[in-house]
Amino acid sequence: xxxxxxxxxxxxxxxxxxxxxxxxxxxxxxxxxxxxxxxxxxxxxxxxxxxxxxxxxxxxxxxxxxxxxxxxxxxxxxxxxxxxxxxxxxxxxxxxxxxxxxxxx
Numbered sequence: 001x002x003x004x005x006x007x008x009x010x011x012x013x014x015x016x017x018x019x020x021x022x023x024x025x026x027x028x029x030x031x032x033x034x035x036x037x038x039x040x041x042x043x044x045x046x047x048x049x050x051x052x053x054x055x056x057x058x059x060x061x062x063x064x065x066x067x068x069x070x071x072x073x074x075x076x077x078x079x080x081x082x083x084x085x086x087x088x089x090x091x092x093x094x095x096x097x098x099x100x101x102x103x104x105x
Contacts, residue, residue: 003082010075
């Protein structure tokens with residue numbers, strides 16, 4: 001059934017988003033990349049830039065993790081919908097078979 005494949009694809013997407021969040025969390029070029037080891041005002045600016053980088057990075061990691069959780073919830077809803085449709089199909093099929101049998105009310 002197409003919905004079960006959709007649910008599996010959504011679970012895979014959530015895993016990939018989580019992996020991206022994990023990798024993003026390790027992507028710190030270090031304070032020297034921002035000039036934080038410099039003297040005076042330039043060094044201060046570099047340290048402030050690095051701190052801004054870290055804060056923004058943490059925010060993106062949190063956002064990605066939250067999105068992954070929402071995608072997982074969507075996958076579960078799709079899986080439940082798929083199961084419900086399959087049950088409805090079985091029930092309708094069973095009802096149809098009962099209705100078509102002579103002498104069965």
